[in-house]
Amino acid sequence: MIQNYITVAWRNLLKNKAFSFITIFGLAVSIATFLLITQYVFSELSYDEFHTNADNIYRIRLDDYKQGVLTNSSTVSYYAEAPAIKETFPEVGNFVRLHRADGMISYRKPSGELVSYHEKRAFYADSSLFDVFSFSLLEGAANQVLRRPESVVISETMALKYFGGQNPIGKTLSLSSEWQGGTTSWKGCLPIFQ
Incomplete structure (x- = not known):
């Protein structure tokens, strides 16, 4: 039964190539963007976190x-x-x-x-x-x-x-x-x- 679903999905992808490409490409870009933003946020939040008073240390720019x-x-x-x-x-x-x-x-x-x-x-x-x-x-x-x-x-x-x-x-x-x-x-x- 699962093989039937896969076959139907594959046929739909091949039937609508342009639409399928745009959808899959958009999904890939969205996931990559989400992962990069998440990594950046975690990096910023963990910066110098090992210091005892990390919450009270500020850097002037x-x-x-x-x-x-x-x-x-x-x-x-x-x-x-x-x-x-x-x-x-x-x-x-x-x-x-x-x-x-x-x-x-x-x-x-x-x-x-x-x-x-x-x-x-x-x-x-x-x-x-x-x-x-x-x-x-x-x-x-x-x-x-x-x-x-x-x-x-x-x-x-x-x-x-x-x-x-x-x-x-x-x-x-x-x-x-x-x-x-x-x-x-x-x-x-x-x-x-x-």
């Missing part, structure tokens, strides 16, 4: 318009922006400013050998980074890291890349970056992220 046309969109943290927002709005509990610090990061081993890699995901950050975000530290205390200028927090992967099996705490990494056209040295490496 600056859109520049000239004569009604969007000319630039940026999420760079301007220095005075976050303190001014915290002072103006009592609802703001804390803030952290991030600024990209991409460049060549180097470590000179005791033997004199230089280990250097160009890092594309390095950031300057406020000391409140671990007050806002709940990253877990493998070594060190979250309330003490990034409290001094020229201190750094690195991932376990980065610690292995630069220091091998050695303890990275107390070692010095150097950053050569085009930002401000100079070289910055960091001291006191603390690995984070498992």
